[in-house]
Amino acid sequence: METFIKKRIKAIKKGDQNAYAEIVELYKDKVYRLCYRMLGNRHEAEDAAQEAFVRAYINIHTYNTNMKFSSWLYRIATNLSIDKIRKKKPSVYLDEEVSGTEGLTVYSQLPSTEASPEETLESLELQETVQKAIEKLPEKYRSVIVLKYIEDLSLQEISEILDIPIGTVKTRIHRGREALRKHLGHL
Amino acid sequence: MECPNHIIKLMHDYLDDDITPDDERELREHLQQCSACAHHFNSLKRTIAFIQHASHITPSSNFTANVMARLPKEKKMVRLGR
Numbered sequence: 001m002e003t004f005i006k007k008r009i010k011a012i013k014k015g016d017q018n019a020y021a022e023i024v025e026l027y028k029d030k031v032y033r034l035c036y037r038m039l040g041n042r043h044e045a046e047d048a049a050q051e052a053f054v055r056a057y058i059n060i061h062t063y064n065t066n067m068k069f070s071s072w073l074y075r076i077a078t079n080l081s082i083d084k085i086r087k088k089k090p091s092v093y094l095d096e097e098v099s100g101t102e103g104l105t106v107y108s109q110l111p112s113t114e115a116s117p118e119e120t121l122e123s124l125e126l127q128e129t130v131q132k133a134i135e136k137l138p139e140k141y142r143s144v145i146v147l148k149y150i151e152d153l154s155l156q157e158i159s160e161i162l163d164i165p166i167g168t169v170k171t172r173i174h175r176g177r178e179a180l181r182k183h184l185g186h187l
Numbered sequence: 188m189e190c191p192n193h194i195i196k197l198m199h200d201y202l203d204d205d206i207t208p209d210d211e212r213e214l215r216e217h218l219q220q221c222s223a224c225a226h227h228f229n230s231l232k233r234t235i236a237f238i239q240h241a242s243h244i245t246p247s248s249n250f251t252a253n254v255m256a257r258l259p260k261e262k263k264m265v266r267l268g269r
Contacts, residue, residue, distance in 0.1 A: 017258060024251045032246035046246055053254045130237050149238040155203060174199040177231055184237045185230025 005069045012060055024053050027070065030151060031077050037146045038081035040135040048084055052077040067160060074147065075161045082139050126187065133183050141176035148173055190217070190224050198228050202235065 011019035031052055036045035055076050056063075063072055134142060147158045155173075159166040197214040200206040206214070218225045247253075 017255065020258070021251055021255055024254050028246050028250050028254075032250070033244060036244055037241070042244070046250070049246060050250065050254050050257060054257045057258055127242050130241050134238070134241075145238065149235060150241065155205070170199070170203060170205070173203065174196075177199065177202065177234060178195075180238065181227075181231050181234045184234045187233070187237065 002068075006065065009060065009063065009065075009069070012057070020057055023069075027073055028053075030070070031073060034074060034077050034146060034151060035081050037131070037134055037150045038078070038139075038142060039084060040131055044084065048080055049077065052080050055080070068157070071157055071161045074151065074153075075163070078143050078147070078161060082143065085139050085142075129187070130184065133180055136183075137176055137179055141172050141179065144169055144172040145176040145180070190221055194221075194224055195227070198224075198231060202231065 005023070008019040008023050012023070028049065032045055032049040035048040035052070036042065039045050039048060052073065056073055059076075063069070134145065137145060143162065144158055147153045147161060148155075153161070155166055155169050159169045162169070194214065194217050197206065197210050197217075200210060201214060218228055
């Protein structure tokens with residue numbers, strides 16, 4: 001796999017755009033999924049993911065082959081998504097109280113059921129609930145949660161992608177999980 | 188019942204697959220006798236299951252073509268000349 005990537009990158013550096021199309025094909029699903037979970041909107045995710053690939057292409061000469069290519073690509077996509085989140089209007093965060101209610105948070109208003117996670121998730125509405133819970137996380141927690149649970153990456157890889165110490169990755173995952181638990185754990 | 192804070196920390200270490208055998212034993216024993224912590228632990232695991240089972244979504248069918256169309260033009264010239 002890494003040999004395949006290395007060969008393609010060499011070709012791309014020589015100006016072979018077809019080689020880049022193969023790289024895009026290989027990673028498009030993962031990069032798109034990452035952007036979608038970060039941004040919560042298909043249209044924005046499509047645009048952000050495409051832009052991530054364009055940036056990677058333009059900056060291919062700065063890619064350091066000591067890093068996994070996928071990690072480098074995820075770094076570009078994550079940073080780009082965070083930029084886009086920051087440009088958007090600040091949204092309501094998880095524990096913020098809903099105006100006009102006392103002590104009620106956004107998620108305590110959600111219906112509670114007693115089905116298994118799989119059964120519960122069959123409902124589209126609950127899929128949206130999960131996505132909204134992710135979106136309400138401040139971006140530093142959101143990015144680690146998405147990389148860990150949507151992209152299924154190791155703590156080591158996440159540390160490399162975000163360029164932060166592994167201890168910080170752990171702290172952020174712990175806080176992210178606790179914040180999500182308060183709003184999804186009872187479903 | 189108020190439980191020591193470090194039990195929560197152990198839960199997360201366990202979920203990160205980064206727990207020593209001694210700590211794991213301590214966590215296991217605590218969870219067996221403390222229903223509040225057992226509930227907390229289960230809801231963390233449920234939460235993770237929800238996140239992991241989030242539906243798989245895929246980009247549009249012309250995604251790659253769109254990316255290729257957005258690449259800077261001069262590179263295409265180089266390719267033509269090879």
